[in-house]
Amino acid sequence: MARREPGPFGVMELGSVADVPRRWLARRHLGSVVGMRLTMVGCSGSMPGPHSAASCYLLEADGFRLVVDLGNGAVGALQRYTALNRVNAVALSHLHADHCLDMCPLWVARTYAPEGALPRIPVYGPAGTAERIARANDDPDVTGAFDFVTLTPGQHRIGPFAVTTGHVAHPVETFAFRFEHGGHALTYSGDTGESPALVELARSADVLLCEAGFPDLPDLPPNLHLCGRQAGEHAARAGAGRLILTHLAPDCDPEESLAGAAGAFGGPVSLAAPGQVLDLG
Numbered sequence: 001m002a003r004r005e006p007g008p009f010g011v012m013e014l015g016s017v018a019d020v021p022r023r024w025l026a027r028r029h030l031g032s033v034v035g036m037r038l039t040m041v042g043c044s045g046s047m048p049g050p051h052s053a054a055s056c057y058l059l060e061a062d063g064f065r066l067v068v069d070l071g072n073g074a075v076g077a078l079q080r081y082t083a084l085n086r087v088n089a090v091a092l093s094h095l096h097a098d099h100c101l102d103m104c105p106l107w108v109a110r111t112y113a114p115e116g117a118l119p120r121i122p123v124y125g126p127a128g129t130a131e132r133i134a135r136a137n138d139d140p141d142v143t144g145a146f147d148f149v150t151l152t153p154g155q156h157r158i159g160p161f162a163v164t165t166g167h168v169a170h171p172v173e174t175f176a177f178r179f180e181h182g183g184h185a186l187t188y189s190g191d192t193g194e195s196p197a198l199v200e201l202a203r204s205a206d207v208l209l210c211e212a213g214f215p216d217l218p219d220l221p222p223n224l225h226l227c228g229r230q231a232g233e234h235a236a237r238a239g240a241g242r243l244i245l246t247h248l249a250p251d252c253d254p255e256e257s258l259a260g261a262a263g264a265f266g267g268p269v270s271l272a273a274p275g276q277v278l279d280l281g
């Protein structure tokens with residue numbers, strides 16, 4: 001049986017923004033998160049879906065706002081959870097469109113802000129990120145808004161987060177991330193096929209936020225995406241505390257992915273949903 005309890009962390013399933021009280025939204029814009037908080041902004045795989053933007057997550061701690069991936073449609077949804085002029089940094093797992101294209105509207109928002117051009121923010125990504133965003137934006141001047149930092153596998157510091165990155169198995173250079181803060185760890189898979197590096201990055205993590213972009217079919221192509229069962233197997237090998245499936249393709253059955261993951265992993269398993277918030281201490 002698939003288990004969908006919230007586990008040790010508080011989980012708010014918000015559904016649509018219409019369900020969110022106005023006062024709560026205002027508090028999210030003005031308030032300052034101290035512990036590590038993950039907000040699912042977009043979790044649709046490979047493209048936006050009818051109910052979700054493509055990949056995007058907001059990770060906050062100590063008042064710092066890190067956007068992890070910024071896929072198609074995500075800048076719209078992101079504004080439900082933070083003003084765009086309060087984003088402190090962006091980390092991109094890879095340069096496929098569904099993980100990075102909304103850097104273009106973020107550039108517009110920061111370059112033409114009503115209060116004037118905003119200070120540059122760091123954008124961590126694979127080699128070639130600046131050129132990729134400039135091409136998508138049809139404007140080479142993206143460095144006016146962003147300070148691009150090329151990621152390499154290893155340990156980094158982004159704001160209050162200790163970040164460990166590693167290459168995972170995807171057709172372009174792709175990073176998975178382990179974010180640590182206040183004694184808690186969250187691992188995000190990026191896009192990947194089966195990957196020993198992902199298991200290492202998720203070792204004993206409180207939460208593994210793992211892509212499950214494929215249905216569980218025979219002869220899945222390697223080095224592309226995981227199905228729910230494989231995501232569960234990675235969580236089990238890593239000894240993760242909890243597994244959340246994301247990158248859920250609009251044409252896949254999420255309940256099948258959930259059941260596959262729960263069959264392979266003994267801990268709590270759930271599906272990411274836009275607006276879901278996890279407080280990790």
Ligand SMILES: [Zn+2]
Pocket residue numbers: 094096170191
């Ligand atoms: Zn991809």
